[in-house]
Amino acid sequence: MRQAGKVAVITGAARGIGRACAERLLAEGAIVVLGDINAAELKKCAAEIGSTDSVLAVVTDVSKKDQVDALVAAAVARFGRIDIMVNNAGIAPVQDFLDISEADYDRVLAVNLKGAFMGTQAAARQMIAQGRGGVIINMSSINSGLANPRVATYAISKGGMNQVTSTAAVAFAPHGIRVVGVGPGTIATDMVMDGTFIDSEEMRRAVLSRTPLGRLGTAAEIASVVAFLASEDASYITGETIYPDGGRRV
Ligand code: NAI
Numbered sequence: 001m002r003q004a005g006k007v008a009v010i011t012g013a014a015r016g017i018g019r020a021c022a023e024r025l026l027a028e029g030a031i032v033v034l035g036d037i038n039a040a041e042l043k044k045c046a047a048e049i050g051s052t053d054s055v056l057a058v059v060t061d062v063s064k065k066d067q068v069d070a071l072v073a074a075a076v077a078r079f080g081r082i083d084i085m086v087n088n089a090g091i092a093p094v095q096d097f098l099d100i101s102e103a104d105y106d107r108v109l110a111v112n113l114k115g116a117f118m119g120t121q122a123a124a125r126q127m128i129a130q131g132r133g134g135v136i137i138n139m140s141s142i143n144s145g146l147a148n149p150r151v152a153t154y155a156i157s158k159g160g161m162n163q164v165t166s167t168a169a170v171a172f173a174p175h176g177i178r179v180v181g182v183g184p185g186t187i188a189t190d191m192v193m194d195g196t197f198i199d200s201e202e203m204r205r206a207v208l209s210r211t212p213l214g215r216l217g218t219a220a221e222i223a224s225v226v227a228f229l230a231s232e233d234a235s236y237i238t239g240e241t242i243y244p245d246g247g248r249r250v
Contacts, residue, residue, distance in 0.1 A: 001028055001029035002028050002029070002227075002231045002232065002233065003025050003028040003029045003030035003084070003227070003230065003231065004028075004029035004030075005029065005030075006025075006029070006030045006031070006083040006084055006230075007030065007031045007032075007033065007075055007079045007080070007081055007082045007083050007084070008022075008025045008030045008031070008032050008033070008082070008083065008084035008085075008086065008230065009032075009033045009035065009071060009072060009075050009082050009084070009085050009086070009123065010022050010025070010032060010033070010034055010035070010086040010088055011035045011036070011060065011062050011068075011071070011086065011087055011088050011089040011115065011119060012035075012036055012062070012088040012089030012090060012139075013032075013034035013035060013036050013042070013045065013086075013088065014034065014036035014038050014041035014042040014044075014045045015036075015038075015041055015045065015189070015190060016187075016189035016190055016191060016219055017088060017139065017184070017187060017189060017219045017222045017223065018034075018036070018086070018088040018089065018139075019045050019049070019219070020218075020219035020220050020222065020223035021086055021088060021222070021223045021226045021227075022034055022045070022049055022055075023049050023223065024220070024223035024224060024226065024227045025084070025223075025226075025227060025230065026049060026050050026054060026055070028227055028231075030054075030083075030084065031053075031054045031055075031056075031079050032049075032050070032054065032055055032056075033055075033056045033057075033058065033071070033074065033075040033078070033079070033082075034046055034055065034056070034057045034058070035057075035058050035059075035060030035062065035068075035071040035089070036057075036059065036060065036089070037059070037060065037061045037062075037089070039059045042057045042059060043057060045057070056074065056075065056078050056079070058070070058071050058074045058075075062087070062089045062111060062115030062116075062118070062119060063107070063110035063111045063114060063115055065118050068115065068118045068119050068122050069118075069122050071122075072085075072122040072123060072126055076126060081126070081130050081132075082123060082126055082127065082130075082134065083127075083132075083134050083135070084134065084135050084136075084137070084230045085119055085120070085122075085123035085134070085135070085136045085137065086137045086139065086226060086230075087115065087116040087119040087120065087136070087137070087138045087139060088137075088139040089111060089112075089115055090111060090112045090115075090139060090141075090154075090157075090191075091107070091108060091111050091112065091154075092108075092151055092154040092191055092197065093108065093151070093153065093154070093196075094150050094151055094196045094197055094199070095150075095151075095152070095153070096149075096150075097149050097152050100152060100153055104153060105153050108153035108154060108156075108157055109153065109156070109157050109160075111157075112154065112157035112158065112161065113157040113158075113160045113161055113164070116138045116139075116161050116164050117164050119136075120136050120138070120164055120168050120179065123136050124136065124168065124171075124172050124175075124177055127172075127175065127177050128172070128175050128177070131175075132176070133175065133176030133177055133178075134176075134177045134178075135177070135178045135179075135180070135229065135230050135234075136168065136172075136177065136178070136179045136180070137179075137180055137181070137182060137226055137229055137230060138161050138162075138164060138165045138179070138180070138181045138182070138241075139181075139182055139184075139222075140158045140161050140162055140165070140181040140182060140183040140241050141154070141155075141158040141183050141184060142183050142184065142185045142186075142243060142245045142248055143155040143158055144158035144159045144161065144162050144183055144241070145159070145162075145183075146250070151197075158183070161181065162181055162183075162241050164179075165179050165180060165181040165239065165240075165241055166179075166239045166240075169238040169239030170239065173238060178229075178234070178235075178237065178238040179238060179239065180229045180234070180237055180238060180239070180240055180241070180242065181240065181241030181242070182222060182225050182226055182229065182241065182242055182243075182244065183241045183242065183243040183244075183245065184217060184222050184243075184244055184245060185211060185216075185217055185243070185244065185245025185246050185248045186198075186207050186211065186216050186217065186245075186246075186248075187216060187217040187218065187219060187221075187222060188216040188217070188218060188219075189219055192216070210248055210250050211245070211246040211247065211248045212246060212247030212248065213246035213247055214246075215246065216246075217244060217245070217246055221244060222244055225242060225244045229242065
């Protein structure tokens with residue numbers, strides 16, 4: 001119960017890695033506040049993972065500053081504070097580089113990068129006001145450091161996100177706030193299994209051949225890293241992005 005009494009806000013929490021993080025933090029004793037743009041899936045998730053004593057769902061589009069601020073405000077209004085912020089919401093369209101329109105570029109950067117930036121700001125403002133530290137976790141990707149033109153906008157956004165993590169870590173360290181990133185390899189969620197990211201048997205084999213452990217990761221395996229980083233077990237880690245990627249380097 002290493003998160004006992006803590007309040008955690010998680011974006012993109014209706015399914016996949018975000019939901020797994022919510023379930024893991026709940027299991028370790030936290031109260032969780034779930035934000036997601038998908039209202040129906042969010043409602044279903046909140047009802048399935050816990051009771052209203054420990055789970056609050058707030059429909060949120062992280063690309064909108066007022067909605068990110070409202071998510072944090074709702075957590076504080078209901079539970080009095082926040083201790084953990086997980087900026088997890090993300091989108092990963094597969095597109096040829098020259099097919100990316102201005103609107104495509106703006107949307108991916110607004111959700112993945114601006115969303116994490118504004119989530120970091122909103123959480124840090126609240127944590128500084130509380131005066132008892134906190135942890136902000138940004139869900140990056142192995143693609144933040146690879147050159148993968150199939151997902152160029154995604155890779156660009158996640159590379160920027162690593163800078164949100166490292167710069168915010170230095171900015172907020174004097175307040176006892178740690179800011180860390182998690183950069184998963186290929187994880188078996190809807191994002192990669194819906195037929196766009198892994199679009200053929202050949203692609204599946206290529207992904208596995210680049211993954212020394214020889215399999216895709218699970219959302220629960222990413223949630224366990226998030227839970228560690230959120231805990232006092234990681235009290236001397238800040239500014240880093242940690243890569244649970246099955247050993248992948250290319
Ligand atoms: P997913 O597609 O299964 O879940 C993403 C969730 O984010 C969905 O519930 C969706 O409704 C929500 N979302 C999308 N746009 C949003 C917005 N504007 N505001 C609020 N919520 C929004 O994806 P998955 O795999 O669970 O990914 C979660 C995070 O992990 C993403 O940031 C992704 O980039 C990252 N990641 C995933 C990897 C994978 O292999 N699945 C690998 C590396 C990173």
